[in-house]
Amino acid sequence: MDLKHDWKSLNEVLFLQSGPERNSPTLLLLEKDPQALSGWATTGEVVDVQWDPGYWNQKRQMDQLAQTYHCTQTIVVQKQALDGAIAECTSFGSNYYLQLELLRKRLQTEEGEHSSFFLSRKHFILNFFGGLVHHILPKSFNVLLLIDQRPAHQYPQESAFDCRALVLTYIQGELDQFFEPDFSTLHVHRLMNWKTENEAIGSYLENRYLLPCYGLFFFQEDWEKCVSQTQHKPWLLFTELLRQGRSEYFPHYWLPKAFLATQRILLYLREQRKKFFP
Amino acid sequence: MGYTDIRFKLNSHDPQDSLHLFEIFVNYWEIKPAQYETKLQEIALQGVRKVSAFIPWAHFETDLYHSLKKFLKAAFNARMEVRLWILPELGVNYPFVGIPRDLIQNHASIAVDRAGKVLYNIAAPHVFPLPSFASSIVSKRLESYLLKLGAVFQEAFTEVDNDRFCEAMLSNSLLNCYKNVGPVAHEDWGDHSAATVLPYRDFLDEEYVTPQADSEDIEHFKLPFYDLQNRHLFFSRFEKELKEKAAFLLKKKCPKLTCAYSNALNPECDPHVSSEALLSEVYAVKPPLFHYYQSIVRSSIRGEKVFFNDFGAFRNFSDVEKDFLYSSSLIYTGGLRLSFEEFSKLTNCDSMVSQTVNALQSMKEKNYSLLKNAVYLAPSQSPLTQEAFQKFNHINLGHFSLCSMNEFLDEPGDGRLIFVDPKMILKPSEFSVLLTQAQKGKTVVLPQPLSEGFSLRNYARPASLQYEQFKKMREPLTMNWGLGQKVYAYDDGFAVFYDAEIFWKENSSSEALQPLNGGLSLFFNGVLGLSEQELACTAQMGVDLVFYSSPNSDKKTVFVLNPSPKTRKARLVCRKPVVWTHIESKPVHFLEMDVPGYAIVPLEFIENSAIQSALSQGEGSSAWI
Numbered sequence: 001m002d003l004k005h006d007w008k009s010l011n012e013v014l015f016l017q018s019g020p021e022r023n024s025p026t027l028l029l030l031e032k033d034p035q036a037l038s039g040w041a042t043t044g045e046v047v048d049v050q051w052d053p054g055y056w057n058q059k060r061q062m063d064q065l066a067q068t069y070h071c072t073q074t075i076v077v078q079k080q081a082l083d084g085a086i087a088e089c090t091s092f093g094s095n096y097y098l099q100l101e102l103l104r105k106r107l108q109t110e111e112g113e114h115s116s117f118f119l120s121r122k123h124f125i126l127n128f129f130g131g132l133v134h135h136i137l138p139k140s141f142n143v144l145l146l147i148d149q150r151p152a153h154q155y156p157q158e159s160a161f162d163c164r165a166l167v168l169t170y171i172q173g174e175l176d177q178f179f180e181p182d183f184s185t186l187h188v189h190r191l192m193n194w195k196t197e198n199e200a201i202g203s204y205l206e207n208r209y210l211l212p213c214y215g216l217f218f219f220q221e222d223w224e225k226c227v228s229q230t231q232h233k234p235w236l237l238f239t240e241l242l243r244q245g246r247s248e249y250f251p252h253y254w255l256p257k258a259f260l261a262t263q264r265i266l267l268y269l270r271e272q273r274k275k276f277f278p
Numbered sequence: 279m280g281y282t283d284i285r286f287k288l289n290s291h292d293p294q295d296s297l298h299l300f301e302i303f304v305n306y307w308e309i310k311p312a313q314y315e316t317k318l319q320e321i322a323l324q325g326v327r328k329v330s331a332f333i334p335w336a337h338f339e340t341d342l343y344h345s346l347k348k349f350l351k352a353a354f355n356a357r358m359e360v361r362l363w364i365l366p367e368l369g370v371n372y373p374f375v376g377i378p379r380d381l382i383q384n385h386a387s388i389a390v391d392r393a394g395k396v397l398y399n400i401a402a403p404h405v406f407p408l409p410s411f412a413s414s415i416v417s418k419r420l421e422s423y424l425l426k427l428g429a430v431f432q433e434a435f436t437e438v439d440n441d442r443f444c445e446a447m448l449s450n451s452l453l454n455c456y457k458n459v460g461p462v463a464h465e466d467w468g469d470h471s472a473a474t475v476l477p478y479r480d481f482l483d484e485e486y487v488t489p490q491a492d493s494e495d496i497e498h499f500k501l502p503f504y505d506l507q508n509r510h511l512f513f514s515r516f517e518k519e520l521k522e523k524a525a526f527l528l529k530k531k532c533p534k535l536t537c538a539y540s541n542a543l544n545p546e547c548d549p550h551v552s553s554e555a556l557l558s559e560v561y562a563v564k565p566p567l568f569h570y571y572q573s574i575v576r577s578s579i580r581g582e583k584v585f586f587n588d589f590g591a592f593r594n595f596s597d598v599e600k601d602f603l604y605s606s607s608l609i610y611t612g613g614l615r616l617s618f619e620e621f622s623k624l625t626n627c628d629s630m631v632s633q634t635v636n637a638l639q640s641m642k643e644k645n646y647s648l649l650k651n652a653v654y655l656a657p658s659q660s661p662l663t664q665e666a667f668q669k670f671n672h673i674n675l676g677h678f679s680l681c682s683m684n685e686f687l688d689e690p691g692d693g694r695l696i697f698v699d700p701k702m703i704l705k706p707s708e709f710s711v712l713l714t715q716a717q718k719g720k721t722v723v724l725p726q727p728l729s730e731g732f733s734l735r736n737y738a739r740p741a742s743l744q745y746e747q748f749k750k751m752r753e754p755l756t757m758n759w760g761l762g763q764k765v766y767a768y769d770d771g772f773a774v775f776y777d778a779e780i781f782w783k784e785n786s787s788s789e790a791l792q793p794l795n796g797g798l799s800l801f802f803n804g805v806l807g808l809s810e811q812e813l814a815c816t817a818q819m820g821v822d823l824v825f826y827s828s829p830n831s832d833k834k835t836v837f838v839l840n841p842s843p844k845t846r847k848a849r850l851v852c853r854k855p856v857v858w859t860h861i862e863s864k865p866v867h868f869l870e871m872d873v874p875g876y877a878i879v880p881l882e883f884i885e886n887s888a889i890q891s892a893l894s895q896g897e898g899s900s901a902w903i
Contacts, residue, residue, distance in 0.1 A: 020561050020562075020563070026563045028554070028557055028558075028561070028563065030553060030554070037553075038550075038553070038554060038569070040554060040565075040566030040568070040569060041566075042563045042564040043843060044564075044567055044568070044599075044842060044843035044875070044876075045842060045843065045844070046568045046841075046842060075561060077557060082553065082556075082557075083395070086398055086400055086405055086556075087398075089405050090398070090405055090406055090407060093373075093379075093404075094373035094374060094379075094403070094404050095404070096402065096403060096404035096405075099404055099405050100559055100560055103556070103560045107557075107560060
């Protein structure tokens with residue numbers, strides 16, 4: 001797979017590998033590169049099969065297509081992967097349940113060089129950086145999302161440290177690439193102490209990928225809570241976590257501070273409202 | 279609650295009549311033999327007098343309790359008629375749809391496509407490879423099964439002393455599913471396993487042999503370039519022989535058994551739909567209703583009976599969506615085939631299904647039938663030239679039959695317009711039959727022989743000579759429809775020969791044929807006009823029209839179907855002014871209406887020459903109330 005579009009990492013980090021959302025309007029596309037085979041929307045709308053194939057590396061097109069058919073997520077399946085999974089699942093004889101389980105497993109994980117499964121849906125981080133804010137951000141920039149797998153109380157212990165990271169590259173407000181960053185030349189001490197070393201991590205990435213970088217740091221348990229929130233609430237939660245010292249961001253200049261200040265005001269107003277209007 | 283209370287009650291009409299539209303399936307292997315009579319009596323209480331059942335092959339072979347014989351006797355005792363589907367059908371709720379497991383597990387007897395990939399069934403009940411019926415292992419086992427089955431029928435008939443209550447239905451629908459999922463090139467369609475090599479070779483040796491043919495002619499059509507046509511002809515011939523052999527073997531043991539031929543299709547097992555149904559199960563999302571609907575339309579064109587099961591992805595549709603698909607099946611195929619359990623759920627007399635049944639029943643009493651006056655002829659039930667077929671389909675959507683040449687030669691049918699696929703190879707017998715149809719008053723449209731300078735031929739030499747003799751005896755009419763056609767008139771019919779060279783060129787891809795699109799539309803509209811088979815009105819894309827008419831009446835009924843979830847504005851444009859009964863009192867050229875999502879609206883209109891002549895004389899609309 002092209003390093004620039006690491007769908008596996010995107011789905012694992014952003015969506016916590018939760019698979020497609022059930023009961024959400026979904027657009028499914030079956031492709032055999034370079035041919036578009038068939039597609040349908042669970043809303044019942046008829047999908048014109050003449051989309052450009054190869055959408056697996058064009059998240060923006062996938063999202064636009066989903067929007068066209070009033071869907072919230074797009075799933076693209078490669079026919080070769082489907083054929084391989086079908087051949088494999090016949091080993092279960094007449095047990096349809098096990099066959100479907102195997103198909104789910106094969107079609108939702110990456111195998112070898114090419115992923116068989118591309119799931120694109122909305123996320124608060126993608127919505128934010130791809131939204132109006134890009135007008136005041138640089139033309140091209142990276143966003144680092146680092147999820148510390150340790151429980152919060154074990155920070156900054158070395159023994160338990162593990163993390164997942166994802167870099168989202170935006171060009172003129174459009175998500176262009178998404179991949180796991182290369183931290184091989186960064187001392188692991190800096191990663192383990194991201195609360196204090198976040199600026200250094202940011203500088204490292206800016207030197208490594210030659211683009212301005214914005215970063216968000218979470219603990220796994222807090223990240224899961226954020227992902228489960230809807231609309232503006234993830235940012236409110238993030239602001240609260242910042243206040244508690246459980247998350248971090250960089251760079252610390254006026255723009256992020258202004259945004260976070262706005263979120264703090266919203267949080268304050270929410271608390272006041274709860275106090276006076278329980 | 280009996281059906282006479284609210285379901286399908288037709289005022290003063292006998293509700294019994296409406297049940298002819300239904301084919302109720304009973305999975306007898308899921309019921310204990312001791313309970314057959316009870317179950318059948320329960321079904322009989324609903325007013326059903328005829329049940330159908332698939333016979334799972336493997337179940338029959340291993341059936342120690344003689345369930346099938348007991349079922350037949352129970353049906354006779356319950357005074358019910360039985361229709362039994364003998365050959366395997368995809369979508370039946372039995373492991374491997376009843377095909378013996380050891381045949382599936384034997385690699386030597388598995389069907390493969392041209393690229394050597396195994397052909398699978400990927401619809402419920404589960405995923406499994408398809409067997410090759412050309413394999414000697416499968417073939418011998420099938421013969422043994424049919425002989426035993428015939429013997430069981432004979433025993434049952436003897437014990438009840440009656441042989442008229444049971445009908446054996448022979449189909450080859452399974453063979454229509456020998457396609458890999460997704461769009462498949464025609465060259466790759468069908469069973470290309472090693473078992474087909476010798477039969478195919480024998481077929482090639484015999485197919486082009488005629489008294490007038492010479493060896494050079496016979497050898498020419500064996501060239502690899504004709505593989506596509508030959509393969510399709512071979513599959514079509516194989517399917518026909520399989521059905522005939524099955525009937526022969528059954529009757530060998532049970533001479534009085536009534537055998538009928540038909541094809542069935544579960545839309546979920548349609549290769550165009552099955553991958554989507556499977557993915558919808560994998561990702562727990564709703565399957566594509568529109569593609570199921572399209573499958574029903576295709577089945578109607580091929581003359582297949584559509585049946586629904588309730589254990590596949592179909593169960594995920596809402597009641598409204600199911601109703602729409604059931605009603606579409608009623609309208610397009612003239613019947614609804616489903617399990618007794620699903621039939622029992624159709625209790626709401628206000629449902630779309632009830633209303634559709636009532637409408638169809640009313641039309642049946644007036645001797646209305648589905649308007650299908652055009653026939654598309656191809657070597658098999660899969661057209662060779664997609665561009666021509668799709669254009670033909672677009673103009674005639676749902677109103678024509680797709681027929682293989684084999685079937686057509688046996689039974690030409692009543693189609694007033696017969697169109698021959700541009701890539702057909704015509705033999706003298708076929709050419710003669712087609713011209714005979716033109717003499718009988720039909721419009722026959724067939725490709726003319728390719729020019730001498732072209733390296734390939736589409737006519738066997740004796741057929742070319744027939745064509746030359748034919749041309750000498752007549753002068754063609756001049757028509758300008760864009761395909762270099764020559765029209766020869768008979769007393770009532772026409773023979774139209776068109777230039778098919780562009781379709782035979784090596785680079786005749788869809789892109790290369792693009793400029794032809796306009797010409798094809800003009801051509802098809804021209805032949806429709808010539809044969810007087812133009813549709814009375816058309817609608818824009820997004821809604822479909824299905825016409826029912828009676829030969830002795832100026833009134834027609836059109837069903838307007840909206841296969842999408844959103845309301846669509848249907849603008850029906852009439853070729854000539856018509857009177858829409860109950861809507862407009864004067865003739866109008868067009869009608870606009872909103873059709874809700876997944877809705878079917880029946881409309882009745884009158885078109886006749888009396889209206890046209892009065893209009894031309896300037897009479898007012900009040901004359902036509």
